[in-house]
Amino acid sequence: MVKSYLKYEHSKTFGLITSSSSNVLWTAHEDAQNATVRQAGAGKAVVGAGEEVLCWDLKKGELVSRWKDKDCVAEVTTVARSHADPEIFAVGYGDGTIRIWDSRIASTIVNFNGHRSAVTLLAFNDEGSHLASGSKDTDIIIWDLIAEVGLYKLRGHENQITGLQFLHPKSKSARGRDQDENGNEHSEGFENGESTRSGFLLTTSKDAKIKLWDLESRHCVETHLAQSNGECWALDVSPDGSGCVTAGNDGELKVWSINMPGLTRNSLQVNGEAEQKYIKERGSMYRQNKDRTIGVKFHPQGKYIAAHGSEKAVEVWRVRSEVEVQKTLARKRKRRREKLLTAQRGNLNDDMVNGDDVADDLATADVTDVIVPYVIVRTGGKVRSADWGRGKAGKALHLLSANTNNELELYSIPTNNADKKKRSTEPPEYNRAFAVDMPGHRADVRAVALSSDDRMLASSSNGALKIWNVRTQSCIRALECGYALCSSFLPGDKIVVVGNRNGELEVFDIASSTLIETVKAHEGPIWTLNVHPDGKSMATGGADKSAKFFNFEVAQEKVTGMEQTVPRFKLVHTRTLKVSDDILSLRFSPDSRLVALSLLDNTVKVFFVDSLKLFLNLYGHKLPVLNMDISYDSKLIVTCSADKNVRLWGLDFGDCHKAFFAHQDSIMQVAFVPHNQDGNGHHFFSSSKDRMIKYWDGDKFEPIQRLEGHHGEIWAMAVSRSGEFLVTASHDKSIRIWQQTDEQIFLEEEREKEMEELYENTLTTSLDQNDEAGEDKTEVASAGKQTTDTLMAGERIVEALEISLPDLEAMREWKQAKTRQANVAPPDRHPIFLYTNTSAEAYVLSVVQKIKAAALQDALLVLPFHQVTALFTFLQIWAEKQWNIPLTCRILFFMLKLHHKQIVASKTMRPMMDGIRRHLRQALQSQKDEMGFNLAALNFVASQVRDRGSKDYVDEATWEEEEVGKGRKKRGFVDVA
8 A cells, every 4th residue: 555644835934024135115004095194104114025025014013914926936036116006016036037916905916927037126117007127137128017918128238137227208297298377287299209109228237337228119229337346236216317326346336417308309209310328427426335335225305315235334315405516616616716816826817717617517516516425324234125215395214224134124314404403514313213123033043942832932043032922923022142052942831941152051931031040051052952851851062072961950049138038940960971072963862761962073972861871873974963863762863964964773773774865955954753643753854954844754765745945044943742833944034834734645746746847947947048049149039938837838729729620620511511401410529619518719719818918929939830820710710700809919910920931921821811801900990989989978978077067077196296295386177088
């Protein structure tokens, strides 16, 4: 009989506030009904956390929502928000995929897959209709969010994309509508140009180039060297689009001016040469910290700029007003005159006068006179990303920083307006208004321990011990400790013992959140501790080549100044075992007879607990044994080592039963299932620095299952007493729970799945290599990417055509025969048509409709040319019956573009093409007539409403703007049509 096993699956993730791989976005609360209410409060932070996107309430420090796609295991690398709809977000992942999320329903709307490596940047255009994505594969892809397809791919950069911004030289809201003297809005007559223009795209890369792309003609208009000393790491454009800042090595920031009027003229002319350079370098600024600048962000009002590297600081600059710059230039002119008068005794020459005239021009003023340092915000950790919060105008600035130590901080910075009376040159005093730091550790979790009832989890790191409720994943206690290396609950689950790097044992009382006692146990780091199975003592092992045994005692201590005594828990040192090398791991056998020690000399020594005499020496590992565990029946011991091997030994004679090459990196921990209720007492788990957890059968010596999900090295692991779940902690700062399910798995099926995954991975890799080899390195390419999903979709189309075309011919012949003879028997049809009771053309259409729009073109590439004729046969039928005309046109145009030469040369397809053209024109004409009828009806309804009432329709967006900004012109009324 084939043995089955119960499957473990990833259940929950907690302890992770923000990943160091993703950026942070500040957003307002969605429950705010208008802009005035939205401006109050601290807002929310949207951050990537592993494969999820988390939304935190900054004021309460609570998790508001969690966005996760169950099919995605790749890490979130970038998040962007739409300008048109603030609740729509684009999220880029480490596998090159992009998902569009609606935060209102916390689910994906569209999925894109076009990049070969991790997505680094995303940007929406102002209308929210297009998305630009940059990647580590040096490509930029423009996506159409309405049609849900990739439009084209822009090439030209030679390294990872680090900056991406749309430029709209003539937006409809700013220039397309103006107000006359009476306040009524009128158009300048550029509607046609605006509706067809795609705008411009500004990009930077690690190749130190800044490029300006014309998205209408799909080519690069300008290229400049962005940085003078190496890579360019960041880019941001001012809110008004008049300039941008690029950042690079050695703290260098370059300021560029953008000629928006020139771009406007270029966008309006049909033919003509570029009049001049649109991007002009204005000068350089330097941060105080001379490391690499990884982030630059303009304030929404454009008056402040924030820049940061990878250190614990964000530097803020202020953009001076025109009056301030004029005063600065006047002071400089005055000083120059004074120097000249002193040198030449009052003889002014013409050169000096001309120099003054040049200095009066703001456009030629030095950038250091326009942009000046304002304040340096010192953060609690190294900054990964920063964003500005939107507050009321004139009030304090809000700066949100996401730090690499798993922390979010919101700083309040007073503005220059608030301190007008103070003429001091001292920087303003900022303060940390809010922080999200409770639900996670600042450093990597080095040890995890479960309580005896599996309800509480203790996780310890450098400086913090946190107690978690396993069921709700909430942090119930946070305690300060040293650099923790190991920890354990003591019997009763009220006390936790932590061993740290200083050789101290710290004893914490959970109920009162206090440190009861600190015991100096070892001279070096305490690498391991284990509680005796009888619950009355424990043992520790450290780097001082000794194992120490402690008893648990409750002593009566007198209270100072009183005669009363209170019970106090104490660790009493009883015995010491000296060995030849550092002890890395220590375990008692469940029958209390033996204690096993793993040493730095690659050996494991087993001693008797009572006499501490040597019982067994286990040799075999080539590198130090990092961890070990003993089975429930004290018959097996499993050891794991830095040599990537796991070994199973018998504790009777010390013989090695089996050695596995288990992982691709050092194996940090192994653990047996603590009981044998389901016959799984000899099953064990291993966790490694290769980010993988494996489940093994210790009797059959075979791997049962692989558990993937962590995005960093796995440092710690604990199996529950019931064996129903295990907990792991990783370098990615996350703590994950893996739950046992009722689903059965079989070893043969698991091996087949692994082989299929390996085949698919090699297939996609070869497809990518073929794409790279077959593509000519032109500036523009198609945005497609062949994946296993697109290949399978193409195969489904081919299969549908193969079974539908004969059925279509058979049904036509039967209908013709039926006109001559009424009682002709129907033909034998494919079972799928009998089951679904559909025609051949309806079945093919249903197959094509099920393919996602973003994958349709890649799926059609799979079709061989002899199937194209069959596809055009069905396209003609769909056009004749007016079925899904948009999809029909899209397939038709793509196939014509793809196989143009073969189709033109084919005599048989010419009459078919004439028929398709005739039917499509009829369908489009009927749709045009229907739309014209509906527009006329709407105009009629609008006139009826206008005649009957005294009120008119107004634009909702304009109404909100009028309510918020009181200093604007009177709002004009907008016709309903």
